[in-house]
Amino acid sequence: MEFKQSLARRILIAFVLMTALVGGTFAVGIIEVVHVIEEQLISRDLNNELTRVLTQNIAQGRTPSLDSDTRFYSSDGHGPYALPEDLAGLKLGFHEVFEGENSYHALVREIDGRRYVMLQDQSDFEAREQVLYRVVMVGFGISVVLALLLGWLLARKVIEPVVRLAGQVRHRDQLLGMAPPLAPDYASDEVGQLAQAFDDTLGRLHDVLNRERLFTSDVSHELRTPLMVLATSCELLAENPSLDARGRTQVERIARATEEMRDLVQTFLMLARSQRDEASVAPQASLSSVADDLASQWRGAIEYKGLRFEYQPGQPQERCYNASFLRSVLGNLLRNALHYTDSGSIRLVLKDDGFVVEDSGVGIPEEDREAMFRPFVRGPARRGDGLGLGLSLVQRICDNQGWTVSLSASQPTGCRFEVDLKGNANPSS
Numbered sequence: 001m002e003f004k005q006s007l008a009r010r011i012l013i014a015f016v017l018m019t020a021l022v023g024g025t026f027a028v029g030i031i032e033v034v035h036v037i038e039e040q041l042i043s044r045d046l047n048n049e050l051t052r053v054l055t056q057n058i059a060q061g062r063t064p065s066l067d068s069d070t071r072f073y074s075s076d077g078h079g080p081y082a083l084p085e086d087l088a089g090l091k092l093g094f095h096e097v098f099e100g101e102n103s104y105h106a107l108v109r110e111i112d113g114r115r116y117v118m119l120q121d122q123s124d125f126e127a128r129e130q131v132l133y134r135v136v137m138v139g140f141g142i143s144v145v146l147a148l149l150l151g152w153l154l155a156r157k158v159i160e161p162v163v164r165l166a167g168q169v170r171h172r173d174q175l176l177g178m179a180p181p182l183a184p185d186y187a188s189d190e191v192g193q194l195a196q197a198f199d200d201t202l203g204r205l206h207d208v209l210n211r212e213r214l215f216t217s218d219v220s221h222e223l224r225t226p227l228m229v230l231a232t233s234c235e236l237l238a239e240n241p242s243l244d245a246r247g248r249t250q251v252e253r254i255a256r257a258t259e260e261m262r263d264l265v266q267t268f269l270m271l272a273r274s275q276r277d278e279a280s281v282a283p284q285a286s287l288s289s290v291a292d293d294l295a296s297q298w299r300g301a302i303e304y305k306g307l308r309f310e311y312q313p314g315q316p317q318e319r320c321y322n323a324s325f326l327r328s329v330l331g332n333l334l335r336n337a338l339h340y341t342d343s344g345s346i347r348l349v350l351k352d353d354g355f356v357v358e359d360s361g362v363g364i365p366e367e368d369r370e371a372m373f374r375p376f377v378r379g380p381a382r383r384g385d386g387l388g389l390g391l392s393l394v395q396r397i398c399d400n401q402g403w404t405v406s407l408s409a410s411q412p413t414g415c416r417f418e419v420d421l422k423g424n425a426n427p428s429s
Contacts, residue, residue, distance in 0.1 A: 007162065008155040015151030016144060023143045027136045034132065042120065043094040046107035050118040054111070069121035071104075075114050087117050096122075161191045169198055223265050230258040256297060260331065267328040271396055285323035287316045287421065290330060291350055298334045305338065308345035316350045321421060325397045329405075332390045333357040333417050341414070353422040354403075360414040369407045 005013070053064045053072055064072045064081070073083045087097070087106065095106040097119065103126045104119045168182055181199045186192040234255035237243060243251070295311045302309040330348075337346045337359035344360025364372060373395040398405045403421050410416040 008159045011155040011158060012148070012151040015154065016147050019147030019151075020144050023140045023147075027140045030136050031133060034129065038125075038129070039094055042105045042122070043107060046094075046105065046118045046120055047109075049120075050107060050109060050116060053118075054116070071119040073117040073119070075116070083115060083117060087119075088115070090117065161186055162194075165191060165195055165198070169202075219265070219269075224262070227258055227262050227265070231255065231262070234258065263324055263327050263331070266324045267393070267397070270322075270324060271400060283323040284320035285326065286318055286320055287326065287350060287355065288313060288318075290321075290323065290326045291348065291355065294327065294330050294334060295348060298331075298338070302334075302338055302346055305341075307338070307341060307343070310345055310347040312347070312349045314350040314352075316355075317352055319353075319421075322401060325401055326421075329394050329397050329403075329419060330355065330357070332394050333419075336390055336417075337361065337415070344414070354418065354420040356416060356418045358410050358414065358416045360410065360412075363409060363413045363415055364407065366409070372407060373405070 049070065050072075053066070056062075057064045058074075066072055072081060073087060074081050075083045075088070077083065087108075090097075090106060090108045092108050092110055095108065097104040097106045102121060102123050105122050106120075107118045109116050109118075165182065165186070168185075179202075182195040183192055183199050186195045234251050237251045238248065238255070291311075291313065295309075299309050299311075334346070334348070334357060337357055341359045341361035346360075347356075347358045349356040349358070373391050394405055397403070398419065401421075403419060405417060405419045408416045408418070
């Protein structure tokens with residue numbers, strides 16, 4: 001499982017863990033050192049005391065002279081010096097013995113087959129030792145708390161330039177050509193290198209955006225002129241009285257294709273600019289007007305293919321939308337339905353805040369539906385020379401305008417596209 005935490009929190013955790021590890025090691029070390037020194041010093045003192053008693057008292061036939069906190073026992077002793085049963089099982093060497101609330105240090109030696117035990121009351125020493133242990137543990141806890149506080153302050157200080165750099169990169173002005181570089185605001189460290197990398201990347205992005213703006217401007221200018229010539233020529237041909245019915249039909253198809261091409265050029269130009277303020281001043285139209293126009297435009301082609309076209313205008317709310325975008329979305333969905341439907345019907349239904357385009361065509365498997373809105377992706381029944389950009393364009397427009405488009409199956413076969421327009425609309429004047 002990936003450890004997902006903010007950088008500041010990871011610095012804080014690392015700082016606290018390091019302090020806990022180092023402080024804990026020192027605390028355990030202090031306790032162990034005190035214990036070892038205690039054992040060595042007291043063992044030496046008891047050994048000296050036992051040697052003194054054996055050489056100066058027992059060897060001369062005198063009773064042991066002991067301090068008030070020291071006891072002496074012997075395996076062959078009598079009376080108060082007889083070895084108690086609970087001490088007889090102790091092994092040779094140094095031990096800690098507890099009797100109730102009292103604690104003793106015991107040294108066991110064996111000389112000439114006799115076992116000797118020297119006890120020394122260490123209750124006061126143990127109490128002081130416990131105080132020392134508590135002081136060490138309290139110091140360890142205080143060091144962890146201080147590490148937490150200091151780590152929090154240091155993490156904020158360390159992360160501050162990173163947060164500031166992130167805010168500058170996210171700012172929309174960084175996409176403008178006149179935006180100042182980021183690297184001069186930072187030191188020549190890792191953050192400065194990151195800022196320089198952003199400057200290099202944003203510089204290349206500025207170049208790409210400038211080339212795209214020039215390209216879209218040139219395309220818009222170069223394509224509008226021949227499209228205007230085509231539209232004017234179609235109008236002149238349509239007024240020619242000598243034109244027969246078949247020729248007039250062809251002229252109408254050319255005029256319709258020219259109008260679609262003009263809308264498509266305008267759509268691509270607005271998407272390339274990707275500016276909501278520019279799109280908001282584009283021509284506006286209601287859903288009913290756009291749908292009525294496209295329904296009459298596509299009805300002939302749909303019925304010419306032998307399909308049934310069902311148009312249910314309903315009573316959608318009188319709101320206005322970007323006319324070019326709305327025509328592109330609805331037109332692409334109708335074209336897609338016509339392209340992949342061989343028999344049956346195509347239905348266009350207007351709703352309060354959107355519309356539905358439903359067909360009885362070949363349909364799209366459920367596992368392929370999500371991918372259909374990606375560029376250059378086509379359905380299983382690939383027809384014609386299309387590149388798979390129609391539904392991708394629909395998705396781009398919907399994302400740009402805050403609309404939503406969904407694809408589901410239509411019974412018994414076919415596709416059902418539903419577009420919700422509630423994301424971006426202007427009240428009708």
